[in-house]
Each structure stands twice: as structure tokens, then as C-alpha cells.
Amino acid sequence: MDRLQSMRVFSKVVEQGSFARAAQVMELSNAVVTRHVADLENHLGTRLLNRTTRKLSLTETGQAYLERVNRILADIDDADAIVTSQSKKPTGTLRIYSQLGFGKQRLAELLPLYAAANPDVTLDVTLSERTIDLVEEGYDIGIFTGLQKFDASMISRQLGMAEVLLCASPGYIRQRGEPRVPEDVTAHDCLNFSNVDLLRNHWPIATDTEAVNIPIRSRMLSNNSELLRNCAAADMGLVVGPSYAMIDDIKSHRLVRLLDQYRLGQMAVMLVYPSRRQMSAKVRSFIDFITARFPHPETDPWCGK
Known part of the structure; x- marks a missing residue:
């Protein structure tokens, strides 16, 4: 059993909402995708997905496992990206969504610094209180706070605790x-x-x-x-x-x-982005930039004490 590949398949099945669509995206057969998820469930000794003829849904255990799997996969992809992206220069338009209060109060302090270091990146920033679907609305990066929800298939990193x-x-x-x-x-x-x-x-x-x-x-x-x-x-x-x-x-x-x-x-402040194996240099550059400015994500950098 290739556990790492099974993790990737499991994550893709949840992201796509279908074994068949995951198989198509990953260029695998339906049988191979099904076997990977079954092998993972057998290895763990628990069911991760509830399957019906119409839809898939995560079990409670599956939800918790998916969150950790996505973090593991992100760390692996990050390690690969450090090598593969060093020769790539960040360019193009970077679409960022941020919760309104954090964006106006804190992101406004950081974006000029990022822009100065990345002159070929155009920033397209939306501030709002509403919860959005990053992929559906075409955003590269999201910053969510408090009670806002985001898709469990997204990669999330805690920036701080307000x-x-x-x-x-x-x-x-x-x-x-x-x-x-x-x-x-x-x-x-x-x-x-x-x-x-x-x-x-x-x-x-x-x-x-x-x-x-x-x-x-x-x-x-x-x-x-x-x-x-x-x-x-x-x-x-x-x-x-x-x-x-x-x-x-x-x-x-x-x-x-x-x-x-x-x-x-x-309330946690979370950096959220889609799980993509080949992340663009502009997205990677912003993730590296902002996480470097929050070296202690379990604490509150602006508690006023």
C-alpha cells in the first residue's frame, strides 16, 4: 500500500465529491481510486466516507483525518515547491480574499511590503464579512477569522489567535x-x-x-x-x-x-488556499511572506498587553 498516494486520492475524492471525478482528474481508473480509499480505511480500521448512490459525505473520523492529511500533503508540496519554484519569478494577478476587519486593520500594513518585494505581481484584494468559496469565486488566497467557515478540502494554516x-x-x-x-x-x-x-x-x-x-x-x-x-x-x-x-x-x-x-x-486567524500540487510562484511567494510575519501562530500578536 502506497499510503501517501492513498492520502492524495482520498483528499481528491473529497475535493471532487466523487470517485469518478477524482479518477478523471488524477488520470487513474475508477477501480484504482476505489482501492486506494478502501486500503486506507482498512489500514486505519475505520470508515472515512459514507457512500450513497447520489453523494459522498465524510464521517466524523474522516473529517478529522482529512484536515491532518491536507496539512501533511501541503507540507510535502511545500518542500517540493521550495526546490522547483526558486527559479520562478512571481508574476501575474494574485486574488486575495480577507475578512473585512483583519484586512482593513492588518493586511493593509502588510500588502505594501509584499508589493515592494514582488513588483511583477498585481494585487486584487476583496474585503468582506461573508463566507465565500475560494475555488468557485476564483481566489488564490483567503484569510478567514472567527466564526467564518471554509471548505475542509482547503489547506489552512493558523496565523494567530486574536x-x-x-x-x-x-x-x-x-x-x-x-x-x-x-x-x-x-x-x-x-x-x-x-x-x-x-x-x-x-x-x-x-x-x-x-x-x-x-x-x-x-x-x-x-x-x-x-x-x-x-x-x-x-x-x-x-x-x-x-x-x-x-x-x-x-x-x-x-x-x-x-x-x-x-x-x-x-478567534483564530486562518490563511486558507486550495490544495494544488503545482502552486504558482505568486501564491507561494505570498504564503511564504505572510507566514514569516506570524512566527507564533498559537499566540495573539496584537493582544494589547
């Missing part, structure tokens, strides 16, 4: 006082996300020993985090948001961090 911060303006604190314990938040006006149902009526606040859901009163709802921050800076109320979006306002004293001895949660 801490959720609670803030208010100095003016609001002078008018209404500063919450000292989580329960104090209930008495304050809150500026809240309209597109996150989990935060609609409660904000989770935790100590080292327990987590509590604090009831809140939303004075304003919006799906745009920048609008919420700006209204908070104008003394409207308390606001929560990821550290990458809040830290500049904190440093400039537009906002003050509150309850910093408590935790309001974290």
Missing part, C-alpha cells in the same frame, strides 16, 4: 462609570454584532475558574465592526471585538480596554 476585547471610550466611562466585574456590564449600553446569534443577548466572560454568560442590553446592532467601534469612540456604549481590530484604537486612547483580568474568548 483575543476578544471589551472596550469603551474615555468619555463614556466618565459619564457612566467603569464596569469592575462582569455583572456590571448588564447595566451598560452595549453595541453589538447583529450577525452573531451567540452574542445577541449575552456576552461570555470567564475567569480562570469559571465562565458566565452576562445578560446585555443592546443599544445598537450592526453587522459592521468598524461602525460599532466608531460609535463606541463617540461615547455610545461598550463594544467587543477582536484584538487585531481594537488595538489601534486602544493605543490612540480612542478606546479603553475594560475587565482586562477576564477573558471574553478568542
